[in-house]
Amino acid sequence: MAWLSEDFGNPSSVHGFGRKARQGVEDARDRVAAAIGASPAEIVFTGGGTEADNLAIKGASHKLRGNGNHVITTSFEHHAVLDSFEWLRGQGFETTVLPVPESGVVDPAAVGAAVQPSTLLVSVMAVNNEVGTVQPVSDIVHAVKAANPNTLVHTDAVQALGKIPVDVHAWGVDLAAFAAHKVGGPKGVGALFVRSSVPVEAVIHGGGHERGLRSGTINVPGVAAFGIAAEVAAKEVHESAERLLALRTKLLDGISATIPDARLNGDLDRRVPGNLNVSIPGTEGETLLLLLDQAGIACSSGSACQSGAVDPSHVLLALGVPRELASGSLRFTLGRGSSEDDVDVVLSILPELVRKARAAA
Ligand SMILES: Cc1ncc(COP(=O)(O)O)c(C=O)c1O
Structure with missing residues (x-):
């Protein structure tokens, strides 16, 4: 509440008010990182889960274009993922949308079998938002990397945080999307985990905030609340x-x-x-x-x-x-x-x- 009613500094400003707000943002980054097993430098704050998925899928695929042209997802993803893939298809990428068994649990071997030398990215959600099924994310990562070690793996983990233990490094994913409002935080705030050295091109351009990956003044009250909510969700x-x-x-x-x-x-x-x-x-x-x-x-x-x-x-x-x-x-x-x-x-x-x-x- 203090960020809404007393501390109005812009975290990009160098003056004291700005530095205080920056401290609030970095504190939130630490908390979100700790909640998902990442290091703070691997967190990019976004305007929600949809934006984090878009940044991961479009940003990584565009950055890597040239190494290949193929991307893979599954048919039961959230539209933030499915529609990003559809958009990539319109941009000339070759897309594979894998079927999902009746159980609602993706078979890692089926994902691995779809990976080609030209596959840039695979996106499989960690927890489905409608049926709640938990995906074998680390097995999927193993299957993908065994087929092509250069293929990146993104997971839409919006429904995972607070519901199952989340450890992005133990999972082995390169990218993972989160949303604050699924853990009791405010709507319109999210985060993308970008494993260090994973190449991603910005989707939103401007002042170069968030290491150039997401321009725009950071929503300080939103990310501060996300930090606390993520911490509580992971603890409980x-x-x-x-x-x-x-x-x-x-x-x-x-x-x-x-x-x-x-x-x-x-x-x-x-x-x-x-x-x-x-x-x-x-x-x-x-x-x-x-x-x-x-x-x-x-x-x-x-x-x-x-x-x-x-x-x-x-x-x-x-x-x-x-x-x-x-x-x-x-x-x-x-x-x-x-x-x-x-x-x-x-x-x-x-x-x-x-x-x-x-x-x-
Ligand atoms: C699995 C999943 N991905 C992405 C999103 C989109 O998140 P947001 O509404 O924060 O953009 C949701 C939201 O319901 C979701 O359940």
């Missing part, structure tokens, strides 16, 4: 996992008992503890969402509403979930503020809401 990761797993088990058991044909999407065990994604046959996810919202329950259907048409989640379709089931899906996310009472409330009203949603379908 095991404790919160245990608590959330117990809540999720209760939620899943309750749903299975009262809505026996509900179907779990993605592997149950290899997923972050706070995620539950289920398809409820005979319903529209959007209808259920509205009914839940009226009851004060904030849920997500994983489907995006574009130009009036409700599209089923591209993640569920990528996992081979049939279209009708993908349309009737609900994502429950349990977090810091979720309690056992919350789960009880959901379980007490969900069967009736499902009945209503089925009648409306």
Whole structure:
């Protein structure tokens, strides 16, 4: 709060107010670096996870162009990644979008097999944002580097921090994207881990901030809050996992008992503890969402509403979930503020809401 109400210095200014703000930024950089197992010089602050993914994918691919022309990702990535790949394709890069098994867990051997001598970059997310499945990131890095030691590996780790232990050097990745708001920090702030000596070209040009990789005056209150939030998230990761797993088990058991044909999407065990994604046959996810919202329950259907048409989640379709089931899906996310009472409330009203949603379908 002090950065918003008292200390207005610009961290790029040399005067005392500026130096104080710079200290705040560097303190935050230390905290974010420590939370992900990096050194502070490897952190580039960005305006969020999308920007970090764009910088990694476009920036590294452009910088390395000439050594090759091929880039690889998977079909269940966030659109920050998929659309960056699509953009690269428009720029003349050759792109491979690998299929993902029904489990929602990428097979490292399949990634390694797709790597060619011309492959510049591979991008596979660490945790999927819709089904919560945790990817074998270090095995993927091994498979890629065994096939081509020059290929860079980027991971979208936006959903990983605070949910699983994150250690970018143990994973062996070259680039990793993070967002503050997924760990209780503010929206519109993120970071890209860039392993030292990994070449990246800027996407945003200007005053040369963040070692020339991300120009623009740094959002001091935002990064300061990100630093604290990342530190807390990393410290509490095991404790919160245990608590959330117990809540999720209760939620899943309750749903299975009262809505026996509900179907779990993605592997149950290899997923972050706070995620539950289920398809409820005979319903529209959007209808259920509205009914839940009226009851004060904030849920997500994983489907995006574009130009009036409700599209089923591209993640569920990528996992081979049939279209009708993908349309009737609900994502429950349990977090810091979720309690056992919350789960009880959901379980007490969900069967009736499902009945209503089925009648409306
Ligand atoms: C996996 C993943 N990647 C990227 C993003 C984009 O992050 P931001 O909204 O900070 O741009 C999100 C946000 O939901 C996400 O879940």
